[in-house]
Every structure is written in structure tokens, then in C-alpha cells.
Amino acid sequence: MTLVSLVFTAARTGRYTEAGLVQLLAVERARNAELGITGILALDDANVIGVTEGPADVVHARVREVAADPGNVDVQIVVDDPIEERAYADWSIAFRTEDPAIRALPGFVDLFDPERAPDPDANASRSAALLEWFRRTPPEQLSTRRSATxxxxxxxxxxxxxxxxxxxxxxxxxxxxxxxxxxxxxxxxxxxTLPLLLAATLASWLEQVIAPLAPIAASEGTIAWLRALVVAFAEDPALDRLIVSSLAPAADPGEAAGEDFLTTYRAFRASIRAALEQDVLAGREPDTMDPQKGAQQLLALFDGLRIQNLFDPEPDMAATFVRAAVRLRTGWSEPYRD
The missing domain is CATH 1.10.10.60 (Homeodomain-like)
Known part of the structure; x- marks a missing residue:
């Protein structure tokens, strides 16, 4: 088995929320541990550098996933070297934060701490040197390539x-x-037109929020995935305001952008249904549950609570969602009667 150390850089078309980055740490750290990948992912503003170590085929497949993510642009592999020993014991993440609770999380590296000493390996390792360069370069200088986006x-x-x-x-x-x-x-x-722009914006924005959390559906189930999305949406209420504003054009047969809004909505509902189908196969949900009806019910709960939250903020939306979803699951254990 050939081990490699691969370094890639990229620019994000949008920025993760802090909650999204914390969730990314938990999901990707677990997944990379299963794949035998070690290294670090560092994000500064919209700039990204990743050092990825592991079996060559696994590492290359993971970086192809990064390049295929529509939220990433200008993905470039700058180092791809065979190695005999790993430089990292596990996989970690680094980003700027003032939250001491986040800094204490397993797998978080406070790379951007101004008091952090220079990496002594930077003179001997290309990957360490590039990470040190990324840490010391102001983000606005790194961001110049986004003009080519x-x-x-x-x-x-x-x-x-x-x-x-x-x-x-x-x-x-x-x-x-x-x-x-x-x-x-x-x-x-x-x-x-503005409605056509807003419809495309909604699709892009949802992709940026949903894509990093999608692995939760496979590892923990649909309800855990939607709970994570409730938290992510609550961190960025402007997205929900756009969703609410899209209801009128989506229902207007004379609006050219209406079908675009509906396509985005139906695609999300289909993803919930597909996740529920996998839950049934994995034994997380009973086989008496109809995934199509279950998706309708969960989406009604997911949307309804978030819309209410815009007018009457709920201090713990995630807990409210889970309590209601648990009641839905009780009903799923019984056969449907039309």
C-alpha cells in the first residue's frame, strides 16, 4: 500500500457558519478515521488549504470529492508526494474563532493564534511549509484569485x-x-430578472448549507441530519427569509422563476425520502413507514417550525424539532390506513 501526502488549495464560493464548521469537524473527523486519512483542513475567510495523508487511492478519491463540490472553486493540487511515515496522528480542522469551547474540541487546531510558534518542520516538509505560508498570509492576499471565479x-x-x-x-x-x-x-x-436570480441563489445557498451535513444522514439517520440542518438554518436566518419570500412566486403560474423555486423544493423533499429509504434498509426506521409520506411529514415539520421561528423565536429549535419528530416516529411503527 502506497501512502501519500497531498496538499490542495481552494476558494469557497460562500463561507461556512461557525456552527457549520463545528459540524464539519465532527462528521469529517469520523469519516476520515474510517477511511484511514490523517491531516488537517484549514479555512481562513473563503480560502482553504488541506493536507491529506493516507492510502493513495483513498486520498485521491477524497480530493476528487472536494473538487466536485460546487461550493469550491479553483481547486489545485500543489503537492502529491509518496511518504513512508505520516506527519499527523489523526485528522483535524483549523479556522478563526474566539470561542474557547470550540478551541477545546478534539480535532480543532488553533492554527491562527497570533502567539503560536512557527512550525519547526516547515523547513523540512513541503506540506508543513505550505501550511505555515497559509497561516502567515493575510486572507485578502489569498483571496485575489477569486476574481477569476x-x-x-x-x-x-x-x-x-x-x-x-x-x-x-x-x-x-x-x-x-x-x-x-x-x-x-x-x-x-x-x-x-430578480426572481430568476433569487431562485438560483436559493438553490446555491441550500447546497452550501446542506452538502457539508449530508454525511450525517448516512451515518446517523434522517432525523439527526434534519436536526443538524435546523441548527445550521437558525445560524443564518436570512436563508429562511428567502425561502418564505419564494412561496409566492413558486405558486404563481405566470412567474418565470416559479418552476425553478419548485425544482429546488422538490429536490430537497426527494433527498429526505431517499434518506428515509436508507434508514429503513439500515433498520433505523420501521418497514411500516412509507418513505414518501414520512418525507412529507418531516418536511412539513422542518419548514413549519423554522417559519414560526422567524416570527416567534424558539430558544432551542433543535430540541423542539426532535421532540416532534419522535412523536412522528411513534406513528410510523403502525401500518398506514388510507
Missing amino acids: PVRERVLQASIDVLRDVGPSRASLTAVAERAGLTVDEVTSHFP
């Missing part, structure tokens, strides 16, 4: 930023163009 992706990220600032009712093509550093004509060449 495809225009469509720049527009979508600018749209997310504008929606976070002012919400869907005050967003405009002009504001998005200014945020992206583009002209309005450049924006409208990709998205002729």
Missing part, C-alpha cells in the same frame, strides 16, 4: 451577501452587481 458564481455569492444585509424585499440587481464588482448588464446576462 466564474461570473455566475460571483453573482450568486454576491446575492447571498446582499440578502444577508437587506433581505429579499430590498434586494436588487443593482445592489448585487455592486457587491460582485460587476455591471448590471453582466448580472442580467446570467439572470435576466
Whole structure:
């Protein structure tokens, strides 16, 4: 078996929330342990560097997954060397945080601590040298390559930023163009109307939130996955405001963007159904549960609680969701009667 040390860099089209990064640490640390992968993933603003060690075929497959993620652009492999011994005992993550609880988490490395001493291996190891370079380089210098990001992706990220600032009712093509550093004509060449832009933004934004948490469905089940999503959505309420604002155009047969909104909604419902089907096969849910009906019920609960939370904030949305989901599961143990 050939061991390799691979270093890749990338730029994120959007930024993880702190809660999303904590969840990423838990999920990816467990998965990489199963795969025999060690190393570190460091994120600073929208900039990413990863040092990945392990069996060559496994490491290369994992980096292909990184490159296939639509949230990553300009993925580049800068080192791919065979090694005899690993430099890392396990897999860890590093990002900027002021939260002492996060800093104490297993697998978190406080790489960006200004008091951190230089890595003594930086002069002997290419991967250590690159990680040290990443740590010491200001993020705005690392971010210059994002100007090469495809225009469509720049527009979508600018749209997310504008929606976070002012919400869907005050967003405009002009504001998005200014945020992206583009002209309005450049924006409208990709998205002729604001509703079409908002529909595409919703699909992109959901992908950024959902994709990092998707492995939870396979390892822990659908309800655990949706619980993690409840937490992630609560961290970024602007996303839920966009979802609520999309209801009217989605239901309007005369709105050109309506079908795009519906496609996004149906795709998410289908992913819940597919996850429930796997739960039944794995024995996590009873075979008396109809995955199609179960998906409808969970999505109604998932959406309903989050919409209520916009008007009447719930201090622990995740616990509320789990309590209600447990009651649904009790009913799933009984055969459906039409």
C-alpha cells in the first residue's frame, strides 16, 4: 500500500457558519478515521488549504470529492508526494474563532493564534511549509484569485451577501452587481430578472448549507441530519427569509422563476425520502413507514417550525424539532390506513 501526502488549495464560493464548521469537524473527523486519512483542513475567510495523508487511492478519491463540490472553486493540487511515515496522528480542522469551547474540541487546531510558534518542520516538509505560508498570509492576499471565479458564481455569492444585509424585499440587481464588482448588464446576462436570480441563489445557498451535513444522514439517520440542518438554518436566518419570500412566486403560474423555486423544493423533499429509504434498509426506521409520506411529514415539520421561528423565536429549535419528530416516529411503527 502506497501512502501519500497531498496538499490542495481552494476558494469557497460562500463561507461556512461557525456552527457549520463545528459540524464539519465532527462528521469529517469520523469519516476520515474510517477511511484511514490523517491531516488537517484549514479555512481562513473563503480560502482553504488541506493536507491529506493516507492510502493513495483513498486520498485521491477524497480530493476528487472536494473538487466536485460546487461550493469550491479553483481547486489545485500543489503537492502529491509518496511518504513512508505520516506527519499527523489523526485528522483535524483549523479556522478563526474566539470561542474557547470550540478551541477545546478534539480535532480543532488553533492554527491562527497570533502567539503560536512557527512550525519547526516547515523547513523540512513541503506540506508543513505550505501550511505555515497559509497561516502567515493575510486572507485578502489569498483571496485575489477569486476574481477569476466564474461570473455566475460571483453573482450568486454576491446575492447571498446582499440578502444577508437587506433581505429579499430590498434586494436588487443593482445592489448585487455592486457587491460582485460587476455591471448590471453582466448580472442580467446570467439572470435576466430578480426572481430568476433569487431562485438560483436559493438553490446555491441550500447546497452550501446542506452538502457539508449530508454525511450525517448516512451515518446517523434522517432525523439527526434534519436536526443538524435546523441548527445550521437558525445560524443564518436570512436563508429562511428567502425561502418564505419564494412561496409566492413558486405558486404563481405566470412567474418565470416559479418552476425553478419548485425544482429546488422538490429536490430537497426527494433527498429526505431517499434518506428515509436508507434508514429503513439500515433498520433505523420501521418497514411500516412509507418513505414518501414520512418525507412529507418531516418536511412539513422542518419548514413549519423554522417559519414560526422567524416570527416567534424558539430558544432551542433543535430540541423542539426532535421532540416532534419522535412523536412522528411513534406513528410510523403502525401500518398506514388510507
